[in-house]
Amino acid sequence: MTVKDRGKVINYVQMEFLSVPENVSLSRVAVASFAAQLDLTLNDLEELKVAVSEAVSNSIIHGYNNKPVGKVWVSVMRYEKELVIIVKDEGVGIEDVEKAMEAAYSKDPDRMGLGFVFMRSFMDEVNVESEPGKGTTVELVKKLELPKQSSGKQTPKG
């Protein structure tokens, strides 16, 4: 993935876990807890949880074929103007990323192929890099609103 210069990392957390369904809720709650320290609405946090849940579920279900055989990495980074979450696996990868991101693209009848639709709806940016046999990396970006300045010029004290 082309690394975008987002400025200085103010804070970050990294997790590595086994590709089992139990870890989906753990990872989304961890990311939401991290994000709760920022100036985000409750609604934003709920949407973040869905996006992370989708990305991590994809790694487990598609990347590792729903088997407890691989590692998933979730990093959450706070920059001045953005919150960036990276979900990475070393699973089977995606042959056609464009196609995989379309709605209703799923090979499993019990799944709706809405994972990427939700990620795109709930995040400001979704970037995917994947190579068959090597794995997939999903980058989810939420823009942070800068704290509103009170009206009038601020004069330094002292």
Next chain:
Amino acid sequence: MKVKVEKVKDTLILRLKGEFDMLTADEFRSAVDNYFDGEKVKKLVLDIRKVSFMDSSGLGAVLARYKKISQLNGSMVIVGANPQVKKVLDLSGITKIIGIYEDEKSAMTGLS
């Protein structure tokens, strides 16, 4: 997630509580399909008022049960949905095919 199942005549009432994701979708499937396969069920009431989180895995499990009951010429309704869950339901388009009601009593009237 907790799944409470009640069967009244040919109506199956499912009351869910907790988070509905890929882990709990499996629990939901096995809890519900036991009833589907063994007994005559024509109507399904899915009470999700106490579901605090739902993603596309949960949605997929719901939609699959809808397909199943439709194949049996039955009908299905949903009760409740908190704002987060409602948003996910709306985005998926599921609310265009399955009616959502505020409580179980009014939901019963929506079953044909």
